[in-house]
Amino acid sequence: MKEITFKNKSSTLIYRDYLNRLKKNLKHSSAKDRKNILMEFNSHIFEGIQRYEHTGVNETENLMEVLNKLGDPQDVLKPMIAEKKLEEATRTFNPIHVFKALVLNITNGVKYIFFAFLYLVLIGFLFVIGAKISNPKEVGLYFKDGGFYLLGKMKPQLMESINAKEVLGNWFIPFFLLLTILLYIIVTFLMRITARRK
Amino acid sequence: MNKSFVLRWQSQVKKGTLTFIVLNILDKKGELYGYELIENVKDKTSIIIAEGTLYPLMNRLKKEKLVTSKWVEQESGIPRKYYSLTTTGQNTLLEMKDFWKMLEKSINTISK
Numbered sequence: 001m002k003e004i005t006f007k008n009k010s011s012t013l014i015y016r017d018y019l020n021r022l023k024k025n026l027k028h029s030s031a032k033d034r035k036n037i038l039m040e041f042n043s044h045i046f047e048g049i050q051r052y053e054h055t056g057v058n059e060t061e062n063l064m065e066v067l068n069k070l071g072d073p074q075d076v077l078k079p080m081i082a083e084k085k086l087e088e089a090t091r092t093f094n095p096i097h098v099f100k101a102l103v104l105n106i107t108n109g110v111k112y113i114f115f116a117f118l119y120l121v122l123i124g125f126l127f128v129i130g131a132k133i134s135n136p137k138e139v140g141l142y143f144k145d146g147g148f149y150l151l152g153k154m155k156p157q158l159m160e161s162i163n164a165k166e167v168l169g170n171w172f173i174p175f176f177l178l179l180t181i182l183l184y185i186i187v188t189f190l191m192r193i194t195a196r197r198k
Numbered sequence: 199m200n201k202s203f204v205l206r207w208q209s210q211v212k213k214g215t216l217t218f219i220v221l222n223i224l225d226k227k228g229e230l231y232g233y234e235l236i237e238n239v240k241d242k243t244s245i246i247i248a249e250g251t252l253y254p255l256m257n258r259l260k261k262e263k264l265v266t267s268k269w270v271e272q273e274s275g276i277p278r279k280y281y282s283l284t285t286t287g288q289n290t291l292l293e294m295k296d297f298w299k300m301l302e303k304s305i306n307t308i309s310k
Binding site: 071 | 231232233234236248249250251253254257258269274275276277278279
């Protein structure tokens with residue numbers, strides 16, 4: 001990208017600082033998006049300066065006025081970045097992208113709080129699998145009188161004394177693994193659908 | 199009068215109609231680059247926006263295939279990005295205008 005040249009050194013510094021703030025806010029965007037947005041803002045700054053140059057106004061003041069009207073990079077870019085991240089996350093199914101998208105969008109509405117909660121449940125399932133691996137004798141899904149009683153840890157003696165039953169046995173890990181995957185796909189699909197509708 | 203309520207309401211209305219305004223301007227002028235588009239918005243309406251917010255909006259309209267854009271090289275070496283309506287954009291705008299007329303009519307009737 002061709003940078004704008006200024007006569008005045010402080011103008012150059014202010015301009016560079018603005019570009020750097022843009023770049024900082026664009027670091028999670030793709031190289032192509034980053035280049036496009038930078039070029040467009042650069043063009044805007046150039047055009048803005050041109051408009052007032054002939055009036056004999058001070059170069060630095062002119063630049064500052066243009067940047068001021070353009071707005072703070074973080075405020076201006078946030079909605080665009082949050083949306084892009086969400087689109088990317090739901091397209092790739094990458095958990096790290098999904099997590100970043102949720103963090104960026106959490107202030108954008110109740111539905112993202114709901115999604116974040118579902119992901120928390122998902123992490124809970126993974127935790128349960130980990131617990132089963134480290135303590136296979138006591139961790140399980142317990143039923144009592146034909147209904148759900150406890151998902152967690154129970155001493156075998158207690159289980160017998162209250163007449164509860166562990167129902168999954170060796171299927172415990174495959175079952176929760178499958179549940180985790182299923183929930184993950186469902187939640188990500190839901191996010192994709194609601195993101196498109198916006 | 200509750201002044202701050204009116205101001206908040208005005209800003210909501212302006213925000214909500216910005217897309218409609220932008221599409222109308224592009225329809226009239228054919229092809230505009232970002233800065234020109236903002237100048238037009240400011241000229242034709244009394245809307246004061248953080249100018250930068252127009253770019254995320256354009257990005258969204260592009261994604262919805264209502265506008266297209268192309269970079270045009272300039273003598274200065276700093277190219278301009280020109281926006282114009284697509285056919286989908288033109289047809290969408292027609293629908294929006296219809297809705298606007300309907301709304302105008304009903305508001306005129308009830309606020310008489």
